[in-house]
Amino acid sequence: MTDPEPTVGRRVTIKDVARAAGVGVVSVSRALNDQPGVSNETRERIRETARSLGYRPNRHARFLKLSSSRSIALMMKGIDNPFFQQMLETVENAARERDYLLSVIKVPHYADEVDEAIMLVDEEAVAGLIFLGGNFTHQPGDLARLQVPFVLSTIGQLEGIDPGSYSSVAVDDFAESRRATQYLLGLGHRRIALLGVGLRDSSVGMLRRRGYQAALADAGSPSDDGLVRGLDLNGRSPYSFEYGYQLMTRLLAERPDVTGIFAVADVIAIGALKAALDHGLRVPQDLSIVGFDGIQVGQYVHPSLTTLVQPALEIAELTCQILFDSISGAPARQELLQGELRLGGTAGPPRRGDLVGPR
Amino acid sequence: MTDPEPTVGRRVTIKDVARAAGVGVVSVSRALNDQPGVSNETRERIRETARSLGYRPNRHARFLKLSSSRSIALMMKGIDNPFFQQMLETVENAARERDYLLSVIKVPHYADEVDEAIMLVDEEAVAGLIFLGGNFTHQPGDLARLQVPFVLSTIGQLEGIDPGSYSSVAVDDFAESRRATQYLLGLGHRRIALLGVGLRDSSVGMLRRRGYQAALADAGSPSDDGLVRGLDLNGRSPYSFEYGYQLMTRLLAERPDVTGIFAVADVIAIGALKAALDHGLRVPQDLSIVGFDGIQVGQYVHPSLTTLVQPALEIAELTCQILFDSISGAPARQELLQGELRLGGTAGPPRRGDLVGPR
Numbered sequence: 001m002t003d004p005e006p007t008v009g010r011r012v013t014i015k016d017v018a019r020a021a022g023v024g025v026v027s028v029s030r031a032l033n034d035q036p037g038v039s040n041e042t043r044e045r046i047r048e049t050a051r052s053l054g055y056r057p058n059r060h061a062r063f064l065k066l067s068s069s070r071s072i073a074l075m076m077k078g079i080d081n082p083f084f085q086q087m088l089e090t091v092e093n094a095a096r097e098r099d100y101l102l103s104v105i106k107v108p109h110y111a112d113e114v115d116e117a118i119m120l121v122d123e124e125a126v127a128g129l130i131f132l133g134g135n136f137t138h139q140p141g142d143l144a145r146l147q148v149p150f151v152l153s154t155i156g157q158l159e160g161i162d163p164g165s166y167s168s169v170a171v172d173d174f175a176e177s178r179r180a181t182q183y184l185l186g187l188g189h190r191r192i193a194l195l196g197v198g199l200r201d202s203s204v205g206m207l208r209r210r211g212y213q214a215a216l217a218d219a220g221s222p223s224d225d226g227l228v229r230g231l232d233l234n235g236r237s238p239y240s241f242e243y244g245y246q247l248m249t250r251l252l253a254e255r256p257d258v259t260g261i262f263a264v265a266d267v268i269a270i271g272a273l274k275a276a277l278d279h280g281l282r283v284p285q286d287l288s289i290v291g292f293d294g295i296q297v298g299q300y301v302h303p304s305l306t307t308l309v310q311p312a313l314e315i316a317e318l319t320c321q322i323l324f325d326s327i328s329g330a331p332a333r334q335e336l337l338q339g340e341l342r343l344g345g346t347a348g349p350p351r352r353g354d355l356v357g358p359r
Numbered sequence: 360m361t362d363p364e365p366t367v368g369r370r371v372t373i374k375d376v377a378r379a380a381g382v383g384v385v386s387v388s389r390a391l392n393d394q395p396g397v398s399n400e401t402r403e404r405i406r407e408t409a410r411s412l413g414y415r416p417n418r419h420a421r422f423l424k425l426s427s428s429r430s431i432a433l434m435m436k437g438i439d440n441p442f443f444q445q446m447l448e449t450v451e452n453a454a455r456e457r458d459y460l461l462s463v464i465k466v467p468h469y470a471d472e473v474d475e476a477i478m479l480v481d482e483e484a485v486a487g488l489i490f491l492g493g494n495f496t497h498q499p500g501d502l503a504r505l506q507v508p509f510v511l512s513t514i515g516q517l518e519g520i521d522p523g524s525y526s527s528v529a530v531d532d533f534a535e536s537r538r539a540t541q542y543l544l545g546l547g548h549r550r551i552a553l554l555g556v557g558l559r560d561s562s563v564g565m566l567r568r569r570g571y572q573a574a575l576a577d578a579g580s581p582s583d584d585g586l587v588r589g590l591d592l593n594g595r596s597p598y599s600f601e602y603g604y605q606l607m608t609r610l611l612a613e614r615p616d617v618t619g620i621f622a623v624a625d626v627i628a629i630g631a632l633k634a635a636l637d638h639g640l641r642v643p644q645d646l647s648i649v650g651f652d653g654i655q656v657g658q659y660v661h662p663s664l665t666t667l668v669q670p671a672l673e674i675a676e677l678t679c680q681i682l683f684d685s686i687s688g689a690p691a692r693q694e695l696l697q698g699e700l701r702l703g704g705t706a707g708p709p710r711r712g713d714l715v716g717p718r
Contacts, residue, residue, distance in 0.1 A: 032474065047471075047474070051500065051501070051504075054504070071430075071460075071462070073460075079447065079448050079451065080445075080448055082441060082444070082656075085441070085444040085447075086439075088438065088444075088463070089438050089439055089465060092438065092463060092464070092465045093465065096464075096465070101430075101432075101462050101464075101479075102462060102463055102464075103430070103460050103461060103462050103463075104447070104451060104461055104462075104463045105451070105455075105460075105461075106448060106451045106452065106455070112406075115391070115406070120460075141410070142410075145410075145413070241655060241656060241658070241659045245659070270656065270659050271659055273659075273661075274658075274659045274660075274661055274663075277661045278661075296600060297441075297600060297629065297656050299600070299633075300600045300604070300629050300630055300632075300633040300660070301633075301659070301660055301661070302632075302633055302636045302637075302660070302661060304633075
């Protein structure tokens with residue numbers, strides 16, 4: 001299917017290309033690496049020349065510094081979640097800028113990501129690991145079994161684990177969930193459901209549930225376990241449009257008195273919005289919805305989604321920065337970032353009859 | 360940050376774990392690899408035992424057969440397009456099942472993917488390549504420069520290139536675009552715009568434009584270049600929600616007589632839908648929209664998107680199958696698959712006044 005390895009006399013070098021094209025080697029490098037500083041015309045001529053000479057930048061170009069230890073692995077729990085997919089691009093950029101190749105590993109929702117990583121890690125195979133997403137509930141001993149630098153990204157802070165033993169980057173899940181819930185409370189809502197987290201969830205889910213509960217408590221609003229809605233998933237991912245649709249459909253059947261929804265992920269919020277509209281409700285007149293994440297498509301549903309935006313690019317960049325610092329020997333670091341409430345059209349005051357009177 | 364390499368006496372083996380847990384090695388393997396055939400209780404006990412013994416499956420477990428030549432690379436042009444992101448999961452599954460590690464490379468929209476690949480390919484670094492997405496316009500000589508097996512996925516058929524020199528898997532872009540356009544024609548639309556492809560696009564875009572034009576010609580409907588809408592992108596990806604929003608906004612300003620839209624990607628269709636709704640139009644009463652791809656979120660916008668669904672899973676699986684066959688020495692193969700029209704709520708008959716009378 002492909003040509004056999006050509007019989008090589010002397011390998012064509014970048015200097016040969018420069019000489020034949022009548023330019024300097026810097027221009028050749030710029031032209032072949034899509035960097036600015038050469039005109040389109042010159043770029044085209046250099047590429048033509050390189051092609052005609054059969055120039056292959058093997059063993060010389062940036063990528064060919066790659067040995068297998070020039071790989072980092074992205075362990076994705078939630079590879080089907082647009083929020084994490086959005087971060088993939090930034091992580092790939094960061095890896096490439098540093099001449100690392102990015103390997104992507106899907107971690108099934110039900111699987112133990114540390115076990116998965118340990119099966120992968122051979123000091124010769126990857127130089128570092130990023131754990132992206134998922135409910136991360138591990139003991140100190142688990143993490144110590146990882147023999148390469150790693151960063152937990154968007155996984156929240158670990159409780160009861162020595163901060164010197166791991167690095168992490170996440171939004172402040174507790175504070176931002178409280179803020180999202182406070183926003184609904186401020187609009188006048190009292191019967192606010194939490195979608196996507198059950199009462200027994202741990203890790204990120206737990207932090208977001210606590211933020212929701214704290215906001216209700218601050219407002220003197222009674223906590224109502226019937227409005228906290230997770231779902232038995234049988235190992236399927238909790239972060240999906242379909243899951244949001246199902247949760248909302250069931251909630252509307254069982255608790256038609258609800259006026260506000262805080263969904264712990266935009267995919268859940270978008271699924272819930274669709275269920276509400278299919279059910280004949282007007283959003284936000286009959287029901288308000290606030291999401292969490294800030295995925296792109298949230299601005300293209302109708303009405304646009306009101307949501308707590310995680311600084312995804314910043315999280316991805318900081319994750320990579322810390323990982324590469326660790327590979328160079330820097331100590332562990334935890335970073336907790338702020339989010340931002342983005343107002344769309346899915347949240348407004350509750351129906352008049354639902355406004356809270358004197359209690 | 361991580362423990363130093365422990366001083367190893369004898370490495371703990373799977374047999375040690377089996378003995379300590381009082382089970383056979385097959386059960387240990389099943390438990391550690393998440394395969395069926397052991398009870399949850401036994402699985403948990405085996406994992407506990409493996410942890411307590413400090414078992415690390417290095418150099419023995421499936422992943423550790425990995426040398427760098429056990430990698431395949433996915434060259435993604437359109438890493439930000441949910442359609443391709445959706446395929447990533449399937450490709451990762453397929454790679455993993457065969458003990459390959461998947462590396463993901465983002466190819467910028469404006470870059471030449473073959474140049475990018477050649478910079479990457481070292482016979483020692485990757486065993487094969489998948490080119491996913493993008494407008495692929497290359498000469499025979501370009502492809503011959505690739506020294507490893509490769510498959511072009513969702514890139515369409517190449518014209519004027521020896522079919523023995525490349526493998527490809529794609530939906531029949533011409534036939535399926537004709538079908539999508541015919542559907543709008545069948546509903547009674549005559550002023551149908553094509554969104555997302557200009558008159559000079561090549562490759563996949565060209566195939567879809569030709570399908571659209573063929574359907575119009577079959578129906579005896581005049582072709583109208585003012586309704587064929589690409590955009591000068593300055594190197595940005597053409598497949599985005601924002602791009603669809605912009606195209607639609609401009610179209611409504613310039614050609615308010617349009618009644619039907621065929622968008623060559625669902626992201627464009629969803630952006631266009633949002634623009635139409637923001638503009639105060641009712642969909643489908645005032646404007647019908649048909650997309651192309653079948654991404655998940657299309658079923659969660661409101662109304663749900665009517666679209667030509669590409670068999671994404673089948674494409675991804677066949678792509679991997681052909682790549683791994685090629686790595687084993689099989690000859691080149693081209694596969695052209697059928698799509699399926701999925702009816703949502705975005706397409707219906709045109710406004711009464713726009714119905715075509717006798718001409």
